[in-house]
Amino acid sequence: MDKVLVTGGTGFIGSHTVVELIETGYDVVIIDNLCNSRIDTLDEIAKICGKKPVFHQFDLRDENALNAFFEKEKDISAVIHFAAFKAVGQSVKHPIQYYDNNVGATISILKAMAIHGVNNFIFSSSATVYGDPDVLPIDESAPIKPATSPYGNTKQINEEMISDLVSSNSSFKAISLRYFNPIGAHESGLIGELPLGVPDNLIPYLTQTVGGLRDVLSVFGGDYDTPDGTCIRDYIHVVDVATAHVAALNRLLTGNFLERYEVFNIGTGRGFSVLEVIASFEKSTGERVNYQIVDRRPGDVPVTFASTTLANNHLQWKAKRSLDEMTRDAWRWQKNLKRGD
Ligand SMILES: NC(=O)c1ccc[n+]([C@@H]2O[C@H](COP(=O)([O-])OP(=O)(O)OC[C@H]3O[C@@H](n4cnc5c(N)ncnc54)[C@H](O)[C@@H]3O)[C@@H](O)[C@H]2O)c1
Numbered sequence: 001m002d003k004v005l006v007t008g009g010t011g012f013i014g015s016h017t018v019v020e021l022i023e024t025g026y027d028v029v030i031i032d033n034l035c036n037s038r039i040d041t042l043d044e045i046a047k048i049c050g051k052k053p054v055f056h057q058f059d060l061r062d063e064n065a066l067n068a069f070f071e072k073e074k075d076i077s078a079v080i081h082f083a084a085f086k087a088v089g090q091s092v093k094h095p096i097q098y099y100d101n102n103v104g105a106t107i108s109i110l111k112a113m114a115i116h117g118v119n120n121f122i123f124s125s126s127a128t129v130y131g132d133p134d135v136l137p138i139d140e141s142a143p144i145k146p147a148t149s150p151y152g153n154t155k156q157i158n159e160e161m162i163s164d165l166v167s168s169n170s171s172f173k174a175i176s177l178r179y180f181n182p183i184g185a186h187e188s189g190l191i192g193e194l195p196l197g198v199p200d201n202l203i204p205y206l207t208q209t210v211g212g213l214r215d216v217l218s219v220f221g222g223d224y225d226t227p228d229g230t231c232i233r234d235y236i237h238v239v240d241v242a243t244a245h246v247a248a249l250n251r252l253l254t255g256n257f258l259e260r261y262e263v264f265n266i267g268t269g270r271g272f273s274v275l276e277v278i279a280s281f282e283k284s285t286g287e288r289v290n291y292q293i294v295d296r297r298p299g300d301v302p303v304t305f306a307s308t309t310l311a312n313n314h315l316q317w318k319a320k321r322s323l324d325e326m327t328r329d330a331w332r333w334q335k336n337l338k339r340g341d
Contacts, residue, residue: 008082078120091151102154180267185333192333207334221296237321267306
């Protein structure tokens with residue numbers, strides 16, 4: 001079976017994807033510098049799928065280490081590139097660090113792939129590239145809006161770099177997956193999202209509130225033009241996001257693509273409001289959420305959800321897991337995290 005490099009493979013989405021790749025039969029090698037993940041994730045992956053992936057710890061921007069890696073790990077067929085910083089608020093405070101890591105690491109890996117003749121690339125993009133959409137559901141032909149954060153801008157720059165590279169090199173093939181709102185955790189409770197400071201996002205904040213780490217969950221805005229007044233997002237279970245990568249990889253490696261660079265939305269195609277997520281959490285876990293509705297937060301878009309037609313038809317992939325499964329699995333993971341983790 002093909003050997004695949006997963007950068008950022010001990011992180012949240014990366015670790016779930018590694019599990020799905022191994023379970024599909026792929027040989028997986030990870031590079032991660034552990035700046036936002038833990039080494040023991042490798043043992044948890046082994047507990048889930050019976051095989052521990054090969055692991056190399058270094059920063060992708062270290063080009064010497066990367067070239068030495070490709071010389072050692074021969075026969076890599078494809079790279080799935082997750083490694084990046086991901087906190088939107090932090091990117092506003094530390095823009096240069098974000099450009100350095102999120103653009104720099106991609107340049108570094110793409111250069112090394114060219115040197116070592118690896119021509120298949122899957123990139124972690126984001127629905128943030130669409131900004132406040134004009135039309136719902138959002139399909140892949142929707143205009144890319146000016147980024148509202150350095151983080152969002154790094155995703156746009158990465159997509160442009162990949163597109164330019166594909167145009168310049170007829171051997172190179174790539175797929176960008178624009179994730180909507182990945183949440184949840186593996187149903188084993190062994191892997192999930194690690195908290196990074198005070199969460200910006202609903203689910204980690206919610207689970208930390210119920211877990212006693214935060215006092216109250218603030219719901220930003222109860223007066224949006226939505227049925228219950230709160231923002232609507234397309235939440236997707238992280239395991240469904242992971243299986244989308246296996247589908248994208250199969251597409252690249254079998255040569256079964258229409259264009260050498262393709263972009264797919266990865267969502268469920270259905271939006272849920274913040275209050276619906278809270279209700280689902282309370283129903284699936286039996287816990288009560290202490291929340292309060294506060295003022296709108298600048299920069300929040302009222303409603304986003306994906307058109308998934310392209311991914312459903314071309315990747316032969318569909319998100320399967322319900323919102324209740326997402327909230328239940330997120331809570332199981334939070335309970336397994338020790339205080340202070
Ligand atoms: N989680 C989301 O909601 C979401 C949504 C859209 C897009 N994305 C993108 O998906 C990707 C994965 O996100 P995640 O939620 O799994 O994040 P994560 O922080 O859990 O995982 C990223 C991993 O990359 C590693 N890493 C970062 N910079 C590195 C470097 N220079 N060298 C080596 N390793 C490095 C980190 O240690 C971490 O393990 C990111 O590119 C992110 O921007 C995430």
